[in-house]
Amino acid sequence: MNKLAIREEVGQKLLEWYEANKRDLPWRRTRDPYAIWVSEVMLQQTRVETVIPYWERFLERFPTIEALADAPESDVLKLWEGLGYYSRVRNLQKAAQVVKERHHGIVPDTLDEMRALPGVGPYTAGAVQSIAYDLDVPAVDGNVFRVLSRLFLIEEDIMKPKTRKTFEDLAEFLIPSGRAASFNQALMELGARICIPKNPRCGTCPVQGPCKAYAEGVQEELPVKEKKKPPRPVDMTAALVRSGDAVLIRRRPDTGLLAGLWEFPGGERMEGETLEDSLVTHLRESLGITVQPLHLFAQVEHTFSHLHWNMRVFECDLLTGEVRVSEDVRWVALHDLETYAFPVAHQKIVKQLGGLI
DNA sequence: AACGCGGGGGA
DNA sequence: TCCCCAGCGTT
Numbered sequence: 001m002n003k004l005a006i007r008e009e010v011g012q013k014l015l016e017w018y019e020a021n022k023r024d025l026p027w028r029r030t031r032d033p034y035a036i037w038v039s040e041v042m043l044q045q046t047r048v049e050t051v052i053p054y055w056e057r058f059l060e061r062f063p064t065i066e067a068l069a070d071a072p073e074s075d076v077l078k079l080w081e082g083l084g085y086y087s088r089v090r091n092l093q094k095a096a097q098v099v100k101e102r103h104h105g106i107v108p109d110t111l112d113e114m115r116a117l118p119g120v121g122p123y124t125a126g127a128v129q130s131i132a133y134d135l136d137v138p139a140v141d142g143n144v145f146r147v148l149s150r151l152f153l154i155e156e157d158i159m160k161p162k163t164r165k166t167f168e169d170l171a172e173f174l175i176p177s178g179r180a181a182s183f184n185q186a187l188m189e190l191g192a193r194i195c196i197p198k199n200p201r202c203g204t205c206p207v208q209g210p211c212k213a214y215a216e217g218v219q220e221e222l223p224v225k226e227k228k229k230p231p232r233p234v235d236m237t238a239a240l241v242r243s244g245d246a247v248l249i250r251r252r253p254d255t256g257l258l259a260g261l262w263e264f265p266g267g268e269r270m271e272g273e274t275l276e277d278s279l280v281t282h283l284r285e286s287l288g289i290t291v292q293p294l295h296l297f298a299q300v301e302h303t304f305s306h307l308h309w310n311m312r313v314f315e316c317d318l319l320t321g322e323v324r325v326s327e328d329v330r331w332v333a334l335h336d337l338e339t340y341a342f343p344v345a346h347q348k349i350v351k352q353l354g355g356l357i
Numbered sequence: 358a359a360c361g362c363g364g365g366g367g368a
Numbered sequence: 369t370c371c372c373c374a375g376c377g378t379t
Contacts, residue, residue, distance in 0.1 A: 041375095044374075044375050044376080045362095045363075045364080045373080045374055046365080047365075047366070047373080049365095050364085050365065050366090082364075082365095083363080083364075084362080084363025084364040084365085085362055085363055085364085085375090085376090086362085086363080087361095087362070087376080087377075088362095088375090088376085091376080091377085118376095118377090119375095119376070119377085120376085121376045121377085122376090123374095123375055123376085124376085141375075142373070142374050142375085145374090158374095159374090160358085161358065161359095162358095197372065197373070198367085198368075198371095198372080199368095256361085256362085257361080257362065257363090258363085259362095302364095303363090304362075304363055304364080305361090305362070305363065306360085306361065306362070306363095307362095307363095343363080343364095344363075344364065
């Protein structure tokens with residue numbers, strides 16, 4: 001079969017399947033480009049079921065571009081707490097400020113203008129432009145990589161940057177004219193529900209017929225992907241410093257891991273250092289205070305994609321008379337901790353503190 | 358091109 | 369418990 005005939009068949013079969021099988025997701029009930037944009041950013045590395053409640057709360061609290069642009073960053077992070085990859089929402093807010101100031105609060109309706117916004121790459125730009133503005137542009141996410149690699153038996157490593165153009169060109173070629181919104185979502189929906197990573201449901205797949213990987217029986221071997229290395233183990237310390245009903249917390253720096261979130265002060269143990277010495281040094285250097293670790297309060301394990309924290313939390317005496325509080329260092333009553341955005345690793349500590357209230 | 362960046366679900 | 373899921377920015 002020639003290329004144009006396959007394009008015809010895949011387009012028709014996928015659109016038909018999608019119309020009959022698409023899930024009723026909240027962001028599919030709106031045409032608001034901003035609301036769709038928020039959903040795409042949340043969905044970047046997070047599954048649908050997780051995103052739904054976050055999206056509802058976020059749109060309720062920040063219903064417009066302007067509301068998001070004008071909000072305190074701490075409020076924005078609090079609504080993102082637990083979703084991970086916090087730079088996503090910091091960039092989203094920066095982008096909202098650009099849209100407010102330079103685009104009259106209207107999400108731009110061209111690929112190039114959208115791509116120029118912070119946090120907007122080829123996928124997000126394509127998804128928003130096609131879904132919200134009906135532009136015939138591709139939106140290639142991990143699902144689409146998987147579906148197309150199987151459908152056309154493409155064995156290039158999808159993790160390699162140069163491979164992206166191959167898939168984008170193919171995805172664009174396949175778009176039935178004027179139907180990018182449904183077609184792009186159909187490809188992703190197929191990847192999420194039928195053409196899944198393990199044990200794909202080829203028996204109920206609408207494009208089993210033209211699928212080259214299925215014909216060869218190699219669907220389980222695709223897509224080809226380089227293995228990533230295991231998380232690096234890191235010994236962490238954290239201090240539980242109490243004063244009456246309050247505990248000492250600080251805000252993490254504006255860049256790097258967990259930027260802008262709050263935590264119990266501490267840090268990475270250096271080689272050859274004891275946990276206690278490490279903790280004392282960290283608090284002296286970052287907060288200018290001297291503490292005496294008393295006893296182990298909790299041990300928390302947390303795995304990131306690239307790190308594994310083994311965090312020991314010590315209850316400490318404060319030897320310094322006074323702590324210089326600031327924008328980033330605060331005494332907070334136990335029952336007020338919930339108003340601050342913490343990484344999940346530190347939420348585990350907060351949870352254990354709950355027993356003390 | 359290589360690396361940093363979180364967290365959750367399913368087998 | 370182990371293994372899997374990946375877009376974007378920075379360097």
